[in-house]
Amino acid sequence: MVTPTPIPLATIKELLTELETGIQAVEEERIIPLVNDESALGYYSNLVLANRYERAGKDASTYYRTALSLYYTKDVHFRFASHLFSAGKTDEAENEYLELLPDEEALQALTELNTKPERIGEAYINKKEWKAAEEVLKPVVENNSGDAPDIMIIKYYAQALVEQNALKRALPFYKQLYELEPENSGVAWWYARCLESAGQVTSAVNVYSSIGERGAYRRGIILQNSGKTMEAADVFSTSNEAVSLWQAARIWDIAGMWEEAVKTYARVADTASAYQDDAAYRAYILSKRFGNYDTDKLLEVLSNYPAWMVRIGKEPVYPEVDNVDYDRPEYIKRAAQYEREGYTDAAAIEVAIGSKQTNLEEKLALGDWFIEKGEYYNSILWGIRSLNEKPTRRGYELAYPRGFEELVHEVSEKYELEPELIWAVIREESHFRPDAVSSAGALGLMQIMPPTGKDIAARLGLSITEDDLLNPEISVRFGSFYVRSMLNMFEGDIDKALAAYNGGAGNVKKWMTSSIGTLDEDFPTAIAFRETQEYITKVRNSYYIYKWLYE
Structure with a gap:
């Protein structure tokens, strides 16, 4: 009996050639066995067959769906939606175009499909496209009257307004919702916020009071803004929200009511939140100072943060x-083979598909893959993912890379900085992305604001453009110069220098002279900007981990 010769499967080269030229390059029988492969070959096989079936007037939806499930691109998604539209599958096409919003082409297609504005508005809301949602829902809301208005339409429209900080314009809609659903605490909270924004403070307080703990924080803010600080603290403390309890504790702390402050800081430290570690630190400091609280639980929290341990004079754990x-x-x-053959897109797709489900070893291997390519941001992500599974030395090395090593060592010597501190700032500022741009407009590896960059350039006798701050060499040199300047200004105090780097030297001087910030150990709590408060600990944590890992 003669064994049949196996049919050779299609290759990446053949599939890509057909996709690029549109000319059939390989027999279908060599492609079909690949369509269920979770790989770049499987992805391209489905695209090739989708193209062929569509040209032949056949249903290609199965191949499009499989391709998109393997590796998503907007271009393929649009082709799939267009295919459904052309095939008369209008309901399915509509669903796909809704997913493709806010793209203008998708909106045009939905208009052709006569999609209801409320469906488009809901899709915009789900994608947090608030302005677009407002515009498409406005005429719907205007016609949404009568004895039985559609509550969801009102909710979507009101949400679109408040998310744009248009609270006054949202007021009549939340008033209507509040009348329709008086027991809905979420609606009540936003109604009160709108009343507050419109200057109807007494009415706002009444509504906040009606929802108990949920309204306590805003009631406290209103009292604080009206000068009734101690009353505000009492109200803040009735909430279980960390931010509210933190405010109460700080007020009592500043007022010298340390017993109340320690108890409330300790309440915050008992529950996971963004304030937990800061609260544990302050409770620990005050407890040591006045001897009013058992510090064992506080130390359990602080031991997870090298920065806090150093601040309290203990060895990091x-x-x-x-x-x-x-x-x-x-x-x-x-x-790697695809890259050697010049198929860089195929290589990226292969890794993207393969990395959807990974064990520890694969996470580490993926981190290696990206760090070898100089893609530190992705190596950090995979390092962190591996550490969440199990702490390994390699996982830490990936999560805390020594990127731009030669440059960092050169600059660290010039400005007498430890390289570990520079890496820590880069890691927390940009995760080693040279092209990082913050919402505030800070640029580059060390996230330098353009005015600060121009000032540094002038002090160094240089002339730069704003885009130059995206250059790794300029960013590291300028950022390190600035860190050194802040260390000099604040006599080597790393907390104050980092706070100045993030929040401005002028603010640091204010915090140093506030009633709560006169001692060095008080300074972290005296910081008034929440972002800066978190920043100094994040950077110092990274700094100590770099030193532990590489020294």
Whole structure:
């Protein structure tokens, strides 16, 4: 009996050639066995067959869906939606175009499909496209009257307004919703916020009071703004929200009511939140100062943060780490081969598909893949993911890379900074992304604001453009110069220098002279900007981890 010769499967080269030229390059029988492969080959096989079936007037939706499930691109999604539209599957096409919003082409297609504005508005809301949602829902809301108005339409429209901070314009709609659903605490809260914005403070307080703990924080803010600080503290303390309890504790702290302050800081420290570690630190400091509280639980919280441990004069606690043996998974080996052959897109797709479900060893291998390519941001992500599974030395090395090593060492010597501090600032500012741009407009690896960059350039006798701050060399040099300047200004105090780097030197001087910030150990609590308060600890945590890891 003669064994039939196996049919050779399609290759990446053949599939890409057909996709680029539109000319059939390979027999279908060589493609079909690949369509269920979770790989770049499987992805391209589905695209090739989708193209062929569509040209032949056949249903290509199965191949489009499979391709999109393997690797998403907006271009393929649009082609799929257009295919459904052309095939007369209007309900399915509508669903796909709704997912493609806010793209203008998708909106045009939905208009052709006569999609109801409320469906479009809901899609915009789900995508947090508030202005677009407002515009499409406005005429619907205007016609949404009568004895039984559609509550969801009103909710969507009101949400679109408040998310744009248009609270006064949202007031009549939340008033209507409040009358329709008086027991809905979420509606009541936003109604009160709108009343507050419109200057109807007494009415706002009444509504906040009606929802109890949920309204306590805003009631406290209103009292605080009206000068009734101690009353505000009492109201803040009736909430279980960390931000509200933190405000109460700070008021009592500033007023010298340390017993109340310690108890409330300790309440915050008992529950996971963004304020937990700051509250544990302050409760610890006050407890040591006045001897009113058991510090064991507080130390449990602080031991998770090297920065806080150093601040209280104790050795940081680092995890026991293992060395793990692992090999590159097959999909990374294939991706490397594709890169060698010049198929960089195929390599990226291979890794994206293969990395959807990973074990510890694969996470580490993926971190290696990206760090070898100089993609530190992705190596950090995979390092962190591996550490969430199990602490390993390699996981830490990936999560805390020494990127731009030669440059950092050169600059650290010039400005007499530890390289670990520079890496820590880069890591927390940009995760090593040279092209990072913050919502405030800070640029580059060390997130320098353009006015600060121009000032540094002038002090260094240089002339730069704003885009130059995206240059890694300029960013690291300027950022390190600025860190050194702040350390000099604040006599080597790393907390104050980092706070100045993030929140401005002028603000640091104010916080230093506030009633709560006269001692160095008080300074972290004296910081009035929440972002800066978190920033100094994040950077110092990274700084100590870099030193532990590499020294």
